[in-house]
Amino acid sequence: MPHRNVVTWNCMISGFGRNLMINEARRMFDVMPAKNVVSWTAMLSGYTGCAKLEEARILFDQIPDKLKNHVxxxxxxxxxxxxxxxxxxxxLFDQCHNRNVGICNRMLNGYVQLGCVEEAYELFLSxxxxxxxxxTSMLTCFAKAGLMNEAKALFGDIPFEKDAQAWTAMIRGYMQNGMVDEGLELFQTMPHKDIVAWNCMISGFVENGRLKEALDLYRRMPKRNIISSNSILYGFVLEGDIINAQNFFENIMNQRDTASWNTLISGIQTEEALYLFSEMKRREFRPDQTTYITTVSICGSLALHGWGKALHLQTIKTSYVHDVLVSSSLISMYSKCGLINDAATLFRSIDYRDTVTWNTMIVAQAYHGSVGQALEFHSSMIQSGCKPNHVTFLALLTVCAHQGLVKEGQNYFMSMESEWHISPRPEHYACMVDLFGRSGMLYEAYELVEQMPLDAPSYAWETLLNYCKLHGNFELGEIVSQKILKTSPSNAEMNVLLSNIYAAKGLWDESENVRTAMKQQDVKKEVGCSWVELGGSTCKFVYNDRSHPKTEEIYREIENLSVIIKRISTMI
Incomplete structure (x- = not known):
């Protein structure tokens, strides 16, 4: 470029920053002959966009006072x-003495995003x-917290003429809290409905399982955009209707964006999703954070480490590896593929580690039964200043259960509320039942589960029932199973387990009655299946399936293996 000025330099820095090429942006910034406030802001935005907050803060503190404006x-x-x-x-907010309403709103929105209701309301009042x-931000905060009475009162107290954003925030609040009819009523009274309000209603119907009404509204919209179509696509995916989702995606949507591809990929959740990812790139759609998190997670779930490593390389090329959530999903993927050393290497390479990153590594160690490493990572996490959350304790309790560390598990469980003010969830109770169950402490487990809220899911009860069967405590098992079936009569696994308990006690009539009731109520046990990656492709095996083209060879080999296993077992 023959003629360069501060504008062209700033454009280059901004472009590099937007494309996550932060090192190139910094080199441009350092050699430019003169910098203005736009230069500093562009470089600062580049750092924050790549989550390089330490570098961003150093740069922020270097900005000359005369240039450090509200932006x-x-x-x-x-x-x-x-x-x-x-x-x-x-x-940082407290250090800004010349705050305007925009800066205050930014801080307020931060509290809203993280669900800090008390802090948000205190700031709002001050x-x-x-x-x-x-x-509108405070209204959204109340609604997100489920405080709809407060949200409704605040909506009525707004001293300005309400714009479409305020109306939509209130409608969204109703929808998010399952108050669909109230949301629809407010939408119908809204004076000037823009496309955002229409989209809010459609997504609200979808998220509340009312796809038919969402489709009806979609057809009646005076004008649609890509968000409208993505909501309907998500509706099909949410219902597990992948055939109609694919048909809508390919034949009805007249435009698509990265979010459209992400939605369809997340719905498929098999190796086909990874081929769809390749097709997405072939059609020149750019993967984003969600794309990488979704595809990497699929690789972890199916143990496709080849695909996973390829995706890791792509995140390095695109700089998404610096994104905390993307890097955490990569750590999790390596762990699930059995590559714990690769997971640890990636973890150590991360500059900034938040609670999610630490949790991922603790979970990885727990997944591999490395009790010492998991507890050591937890200690390091506390020392680094990161606070544990529900996921942290779930991983710790899992480790304790697998290693039979009853005392340590009890201490962690008790510290959740006493030290960290975290209320245990049903999953934590289930882990504690697992811990007690492995040690044969069934009545201690029963007393603990009895403390759960009545409307809590039945995970912990189901875990206890499995241990009742394992330890032969059929009397307690019958009590537990009856409690489960009172709230979940169509739970196939529990019906089968109760039938087996009766059979183990020799109560054949009772066992048969349970099986008969299952047939009458059309309660079916989900068929088991597994995936195997071989030669770069994945094969799916379903119980009693004979649709594979090499079925006869497969079953013949299984029979041969069964004979060999029986011979070995007689020799041991």
């Missing part, structure tokens, strides 16, 4: 907020000036 403060605040570092965001966006 600079907003970019740095948003960087902290986007990455869940709300305490550092608040610390703001010297509030605009309509402030009121």
């Amino acid at each position: 600079c403060w907003d970019v740095m605040l948003n960087g902290y907020i986007k990455n869940g570092r709300i305490d550092e965001a608040r610390e 703001m010297p000036e509030r605009d309509l966006a402030s009121w």
Whole structure:
């Protein structure tokens, strides 16, 4: 370029930053002859966009005071907020003495995004000036927390003429809280419905399992956009109707974006999804954070380490490897594929580790039964200043259960509320039952599960029932199974287990009665299946399936293996 000025330099820095090519952006920034506020802001945005917050903060502190305007403060605040570092965001916010309503709204939105209701409301009340966006953010915060009475009152108290965004926030609040009819009623009274409000209603119907009404609204829309179509596509995926989802995607949607591809890929969840990812790239759609998280997770679920490593390389080329959620999904994938050393190597290469990253590594160690490593990672996590959450304790309790560490497990369970103010969920109770069950402490497990809320899911009860069968405690097993079937009469696994318990006690009539009732109620046990990756392709095997083209060879080999196994077992 023969003639360069500050504008062209800034464009280059912004372009590199938007494409996550942060090192190239920094080299341009360092050699440009003169910098203005746009230069500093562009470089700052590049760092925060790549989640390089330490480098961003160093740069922010170097900005000359005469150039450090509200945009600079907003970019740095948003960087902290986007990455869940709300305490550092608040610390920075408090240092900004010349705050305007925009900066206050940014901090308020941060609290809203992270569900910090009390902090948000305290800030809202202390703001010297509030605009309509402030009121809408606080309304959204109440709605997200399920406080619909407070949201409704605030909506009525808004001192300005409500715009479409305020109306839509209230409608979305109703939908998110399952109050679909109230949301529809408010939508019908909305004076000027824009396309965002229509889309809000469609997605609300979809998320509440009312796809038929969503489709009806979609057909009646005066104008549609890609978001409208993506919502319907998601509706099909949510119902597990992949055939109609694919038909809608290929034949009805007149335009698609990365979100469309992501939705369809997430719905398929088999190796076919990875071929769809390849087709997405062939059609020149650019993968984003969600694309990589979804596809990498599929690789982990199916143990497709070849695909997983290829995706890892792509995240390095596109710099998405620096994204906390993408890197965490890669760690999880390596762990599930049995490559725990690769998972640890990637973990050590990450500059900034949040609670999600630490949890992923703790879960990985727990998955592989490395109790010492898992507990050591937990200690390091606390020392680093990261607070544990529900997932952390779920991993720790799992490790304790697998290793029979009853005392340690009890201590972790008790510390959840006493030290970290985290209420145990049904999954944590199930882990504790697993811990007690493995040690034969069935009545201790029963007493613990009895403390759960009545409307809690039955995971813990189901775990206890399995241990009752394992330890031959049929009396307690019958009590537990009856409790489960009161709330979940169509639970196939529990019906089968209860039938087996009766059979083990010699109560053949009772066992047959359970099986008969299952047939009458059309309760069917899900057929088991497994996947095997071989020669770069994946084969799916379903119980008693004879549709494979090499069925006869497969079953013949199984018979041969069975004979060999029996011979070996007689020799041992």
